[in-house]
Amino acid sequence: MMxxxxxYQSKLKISTIVALGLVCSLFLIPxxxxxxxxxxxxxxxxxxxxxxxxxxxxxxxxxxxxxxxFLLMLLIVxxxxxxxxxxxxxxxxxxxxVIYFLPxxxxxxxxxxxxxxxxxxxxxxxxxxxxxxxxxxxxxxFDTLTNFTIMKFLTSTVITGISNxxxxxxxxxxxxxxxxxxxYLITAEIYMMFYLLNMSYVKIxxxxxxxxxxxTIVSIIGVLSTGSKVAVVILLLSVFWFNLKxxxxxxxxxxxxxxxxxxxxxxxxxxxxxxFSGELLTTGRxxxxxxxxxxxxxxxxxxxxxxxxxxxxxxxxxxxxxxxxAKEYTFLILLYKFGVINVxxxxxxxxxxxxxxxxxxxxxxxxxxxLMIFIEINMFNAYLVIADAVLLYILFIMILKLMNxxxxxxxxx
Numbered sequence: 001m002m003x004x005x006x007x008y009q010s011k012l013k014i015s016t017i018v019a020l021g022l023v024c025s026l027f028l029i030p031x032x033x034x035x036x037x038x039x040x041x042x043x044x045x046x047x048x049x050x051x052x053x054x055x056x057x058x059x060x061x062x063x064x065x066x067x068x069x070f071l072l073m074l075l076i077v078x079x080x081x082x083x084x085x086x087x088x089x090x091x092x093x094x095x096x097x098v099i100y101f102l103p104x105x106x107x108x109x110x111x112x113x114x115x116x117x118x119x120x121x122x123x124x125x126x127x128x129x130x131x132x133x134x135x136x137x138x139x140x141x142f143d144t145l146t147n148f149t150i151m152k153f154l155t156s157t158v159i160t161g162i163s164n165x166x167x168x169x170x171x172x173x174x175x176x177x178x179x180x181x182x183x184y185l186i187t188a189e190i191y192m193m194f195y196l197l198n199m200s201y202v203k204i205x206x207x208x209x210x211x212x213x214x215x216t217i218v219s220i221i222g223v224l225s226t227g228s229k230v231a232v233v234i235l236l237l238s239v240f241w242f243n244l245k246x247x248x249x250x251x252x253x254x255x256x257x258x259x260x261x262x263x264x265x266x267x268x269x270x271x272x273x274x275x276f277s278g279e280l281l282t283t284g285r286x287x288x289x290x291x292x293x294x295x296x297x298x299x300x301x302x303x304x305x306x307x308x309x310x311x312x313x314x315x316x317x318x319x320x321x322x323x324x325x326a327k328e329y330t331f332l333i334l335l336y337k338f339g340v341i342n343v344x345x346x347x348x349x350x351x352x353x354x355x356x357x358x359x360x361x362x363x364x365x366x367x368x369x370x371l372m373i374f375i376e377i378n379m380f381n382a383y384l385v386i387a388d389a390v391l392l393y394i395l396f397i398m399i400l401k402l403m404n405x406x407x408x409x410x411x412x413x
C-alpha cells in the first residue's frame with residue numbers, strides 16, 4: 001500500500017515538473033528573450049525538449065507508434081534531400097529541420113490520456129498555461145493605464161527584438177497590442193488557445209479549472225486588443241459554437257450575447273472595425289498570390305519542392321515587401337518548399353490524426369479546436385520562422401490529446 005502511494009506521488013511529481021518545464025520554456029523564457037542572449041541558438045528550445053525527454057525516460061505510460069516514427073524519419077530525409085538538390089547550404093538546412101520537423105517527435109510519443117500521469121499532466125499543463133495568459137492580460141491592462149511601462153522596460157532590456165511593436169503612447173483600443181511573447185498575431189493565437197483549451201476541458205472533463213465566464217471575457221478582450229481580424233472572427237465563431245452545445249444553451253447564448261454587446265458599446269471593437277473598413281480580411285495576401293498563380297512561374301511539385309530557396313524566388317518575383325506578405329500563408333509556402341506528399345503527411349501529424357482520434361472518441365470539441373487554431377496559424381508567418389511558434393502549436397495539440405478520453409461518462413477526478 002505504501003509502495004503504491006509512493007509510485008502515485010512520484011508520478012504526480014514528475015508530471016508537475018514536466019508541465020512546468022514545457023510551459024515555462026515557451027512563456028517564461030520565450031524565443032525573443034533567448035535570442036537576446038544566445039542568438040541563433042534560440043531556435044532550439046532546449047528546456048522544452050529536455051522536459052519532454054524526462055517524461056519519456058521516467059514513465060511507462062508512454063505509447064509509441066513506430067509507423068509514425070518511420071514516417072517522420074522519411075519526412076526529415078526527404079526534406080533534407082529537397083534542400084540539398086536546390087543548393088541549400090548546411091545551416092539553413094539544419095534550421096529548417098529543427099523548426100518544422102523536430103517538434104513532431106512530441107506527437108509521435110503519446111502519454112496515455114486516462115492514466116494517473118496523463119490526468120495530472122493535463123491539469124498541470126492547463127493550469128500553468130492559464131497562469132501565463134493571465135499574466136499577459138494583466139500586463140496589457142496595466143500597460144494601457146500606465147503608458148506601456150512594463151513592455152517599454154522589457155523591450156529596452158531583455159526583448160529588444162520586439163521594440164518596434166510597442167507604441168510610445170496610445171489610447172485604449174487605438175493600437176494593436178503585442179505581448180512579451182511577440183507579434184500581435186502570436187498574442188491573439190495564445191488567447192485563442194486559452195479559450196479553446198479551457199472550453200474543451202469543461203465540455204469533456206466537466207470540471208473547469210478556470211471560470212468559463214472569466215475565460216470568455218479575457219479571451220474576447222485579449223483578442224480584440226491585438227486587432228487581428230481573422231482571430232476575432234474565429235474567436236466569435238468558437239464562442240457561439242461552444243455555448244450553443246450541451247446544457248443551458250439558451251442561458252449561455254444570452255450571457256455571450258450580453259458580453260459581446262457590452263464590449264461593442266464600450267468600444268472594444270473599434271480597432272478591429274477600423275481595420276475591417278480600411279482593409280480586406282486577408283490584408284493583401286490574396287492580392288499578392290493571385291498574379292503569382294496567374295503567371296505560372298511557380299509550380300506545385302508532388303514529390304519535391306523548391307526548399308528554402310523559395311524565399312529568394314518570391315523576392316525575385318514580387319519584391320521584398322510582397323514576398324513577406326505572401327509568406328503569411330504558411331502551409332502554401334510549405335507546399336512550395338517540400339512538395340505535396342511531404343506536406344500532406346506533415347498535416348496528417350498536425351491535424352488529421354489528432355482530429356480523427358478525437359472524433360472516434362466522441363470528442364468533436366477537440367477536432368473543432370484543432371481546426372480553428374490551424375486556420376489561425378495559416379494567416380501569419382511565425383510558424384515559418386520561429387521555432388517556438390511551432391512548439392506552441394504542438395503543446396496545444398498535446399494538451400488536447402490528454403483530454404481525449406474515450407468514455408466521456410467516466411470523467412477525470
